[in-house]
Amino acid sequence: MLDIYLPILVVMGIAFAFAIGSVILSRLIGVKKPSAVKLAPYECGMPLIGTAQERFSVKFYIIAMLFILFDIEAVFLYPWAVMFKRLGIFGFVEMGVFIIILLVGFIYVWKKGALEWE
Amino acid sequence: MENLVQEAIQNVNLQAIMPSLVLCVFGMAILMVSVFSKRGSTTHIAWLSIAALVVTGFVTLIGWNNPQAGFAGSVLLDNFATFFSMICIIAAGLTILMSDDYLRREGYPVSEYYPLILFTTAGAMWMASGTDLMTIFLGLEVLSVSLYVLAGFFRNQTRSNEAGLKYFFLGAFSTGFLLYGVALLYGVTGTTKVDGIAAYLMANPEAAMNTMFIAGGSLLLVGFLFKVAAAPFHMWTPDVYQGAPTPITAFMSAGPKAAAFAALMRVTIIGLDGLQSELTSLFWILAVLTMTIGNFIALTQKDLKRMLAYSSISHAGYVMVGLVAWNEIGLSAILFYMLVYTFMNMGAFAVLVLIGKKGEDNLTLDGVAGLGYKKPILGIVLSIFLFSLMGLPPTAGFTAKFYIFAGAIEAGYIWLAVLGVLNSAVSLYYYLRVMVQMYFKDPEEDFAWVSINGPVTISIVVSAVGVLYLGIFPHTLMSLAKLAGF
Amino acid sequence: MITVNHYLLLSAILFAIGTFGVLTRKNAIVIFMCIEVMLNSVNLTFIALSRHVGNMDGQIFVFFVMTVAAAEAAVGLALMIAFFRNKESIDTDDFNMLKW
Helix, strand or coil: CHHHHHHHHHHHHHHHHHHHHHHHHHHHHCCCCCCHHHHCCCCCCCCCCCCCCCCCCHHHHHHHHHHHHHHHCHHHHHHHHHCHHHHHHHHHHHHHHHHHHHHHHHHHHHHCCCCCCC | CHHHHHHHHHCCCHHHHHHHHHHHHHHHHHHHHHHHCCCCCCHHHHHHHHHHHHHHHHHHHHCCCCCEEECCCCEEECHHHHHHHHHHHHHHHHHHHHHHHHHHHCCCCCCCHHHHHHHHHHHHHHHHHECEHHHHHHHHHHHHHHHHHHHCCCCCCHHHHHHHHHHHHHHHHHHHHHHHHHHHHHHHHCCCEHHHHHHHHHHCHHHHHCHHHHHHHHHHHHHHHHHCCCCCCCCHHHHHHHHCCHHHHHHHHHHHHHHHHHHHHHHHHHHCHHHHHHHHHHHHHHHHHHHHHHHHHHCCCCEHHHHHHHHHHHHHHHHHHHHHHCCHHHHHHHHHHHHHHHHHHHHHHHHHHHHCCCCCCCCECHHHCCHHHHCHHHHHHHHHHHHHHHCCCCCHHHHHHHHHHHHHHHCCCHHHHHHHHHHHHHHHHHHHHHHHHHHHCCCCCCCCCCCCCCCHHHHHHHHHHHHHHHHHCCHHHHHHHHHHCC | CCCHHHHHHHHHHHHHHHHHHHHHCCEHHHHHHHHHHHHHHHHHHHHHHHHHHCCCHHHHHHHHHHHHHHHHHHHHHHHHHHHHHHHCCCEHHHCCCCCC
16 A cells, blocks of 8 residues: 555655765865855845844834734725625725724824835 | 624614714814824814813713613613713813823923823723623723823833833733633623623523633633732732823823723623622622732832822722622712722822922922922812822712722621721821821922913812812712612 | 634643743743734634634624734834833843832
8 A cells, every 4th residue: 555655755765865965975076165255145146235133224113013003904894895785885984984094094194204214 | 694784784873882983083183183283282282182072071971861772782871881981081181181281391292192092081981881892892902002102102211111011011911811711701602792691691500610611701800900900910000100101190090990990890790790709709809909909018109109009009999899799889889989089099190290390200208398388279189189098088088988888888798898997097107198298397399390370270170179079969979870880 | 623622722822822921031022922922812712712603703803803913013012112212122121110
C-alpha cells in the first residue's frame, strides 16, 4: 500500500542530497572574493539606504491609526450590501447616516491636517 | 425572512434612543464648529456644549413615566434610565462649567475636550438604558474610549499621559473579561438580552450550577466591578484620578460611575434575579471590603485628588450596600445616593479646580492651609461638601447614607449597616484633617490667584444648593427615585 | 470530528495566553497585543457558540467587538506615542509618576 509513495521518497532524497551537496561543494571549491555589493541582502535589487533596525517616522503611526479606524467600518458595509434589497429604503437611509458619521470624522481629520505628510 | 426584516424595521422606535441621539448629533456638530473656528479660544464651544446638554436634558425628561422600548428590546428608556441619564447630564454640565478656565490656566485650550465629554455622556446614557448586553457593552466602550482620551488629555504632561495609559490598559483588560463573560453566558442561554437571561434562569434553575454559566456571570461582574472601582478591582482608581485633569477626575467619579452602577443593577437585578441569595452574599463581602479599603488607605494620603479617589472607592462601597439590600428602599437609595454624590464630589473638586495653581502641585493637605481665613466663602463651601462626604446632617450625604443603611436594616443586614456606620466614622478623620488645615493652620499662601468670577462658581453654587436642598428636603427626590426603581 | 468544545478550548487557551502576557510583559505595545489576543479569543468563542446555539446574535456581537477593538487600538497607540514623546520609553516600569 505504502510502496506507491516510494518514488516520491526517492525524489525527496535526491532533492535533499542535491541541495546539501551543492552548498557543501560550493563551500569547498568555490572562489571567495567578498565585496560590499555581494554581501548586500538583495544583490540585484534596490540599493540599501540604511539598516533594518531604523526607527520609523511617527507620521506612519498616525496614518496607520486612521487606516485602522476607517478600514474596520467596512465590516458593517458587507452584511448591509448582502441584505440591501430586502432592507429597502430604510436600510439605505440607515447606512447613509452611518456614512455621514464617518464623513464627520473624515472632515475632522482632514481639517486637522493629519492627512498631510509635512 | 421578509417578515423578519419588516419586523426588525418596525421594532426600531427611535424614541427610545432620542436623548443620546440628540446628544451625539450635537456632539458631532460642535466638533465640526470647533474644527472650523480658530485655535486658542474654547469658551464658545463650552457654552454650546452646555446648550446641548440642556436640550438633551429636556428631551430626556420627556421619557419620564413614558417608557419606550426600541431595537427589538435592546434599549428601554424607562424611569430608571431617565434618572441615571439625568445624573450623567448634570455631571457633564458641572464638568464643562469648571473646565474652561481650567484649560486656559493649564495652557491647553483645545476644543475637542467638550465633544468628548458629550460623547462620554451619550455612552453613559446607553449603558443606563441598555437591556441587551450588546448595547450595554457598546455604551461602556463609547464611554471608556472617550474617557481614555480625556484622562490623557494634557499630552505634554507626563502625569496625564501616564493616567491615560494606565486607564487604557486596565480598562481594555477588564473589557476582555467582561466580553468573555458575555460570550459564555450567551453560550449557555442562547441570548444576550438581559430579560432573556432572566427567562432562561427561571425556566432552568439548575443552570445556576452550570460551570459555564457561573464562569460567565463572574467574568461579567468583574468587568462591571472594575468600572465602578469596587475592591479588589480598584487599583487603577487612585493613579488615574490623580493624574487626569481635575474636572475629568470629578466627572469620572460621578457620571461614568453612576452609569456603571446602572448597568450593574440592571444586569444583576433583572437578569440574574434567580441568583439573588448567592449574589447578595458576594456583594456583602465586596461592599465591606470596598468601603474599608477605600477609607483606610485614604487616611494616609497627602495629595487631595488621591485622597478623594480613595474616598470615591469607599463611597462605591456604601452604594453596594444598597445592592446587598436588594429591596425597594435600598435600590432607590442607590439612585438617590448617586445624584447626591454627583453634587458633593463634583462640588469638592470644583473648589480644588479653583484653588489650584498651574500644574496643581499645591493641591496637597499643606496647600490648603489657612484657606478658611483667606477665602472665607470658599472655606465654608468646601466644608459643606466635606460634611456631606462624611455623611453628617443637615447635608444630603447624611440623608443618602440614611436611606442606604435603612434599606440594609429592612432587609435584615444589621451588621452590614453597623460596619457602614463605623466606616463613616473612620472617614471623619481624613475629611476633618482637611478642615483642620483650612482653619487651624497658619496660611502659607495668600490665595491671591483665586478668582471666583468664572463659570466655576456656577458649578460650585449649583452643587452646594443641591447638597443642602437634598439634605433638608429629601422626600421629593426620594419618591422620584422610588418611581425610577424596578 | 471537531466539536464546539474544541473551539471553546482553543479560545480559552488563547484567552489565558493573552491574560498571562498582560500580567507578565513590560513593553506597552506587547501588553496591548496581548489584550488584542484576549479580545480575539472572545470573538472565536462568540462565533463557535453562535453556530452551536443556532442564532446570529453572537456573530453580530463579533462585528461590534472588532470595531471597538479598532477604536481602542487607535486611542491606545495615540496615548503611547504621547507618553513616548515625553519619556522616550514605553516600558511599564517607567509608568512611575503616580503612586503613593
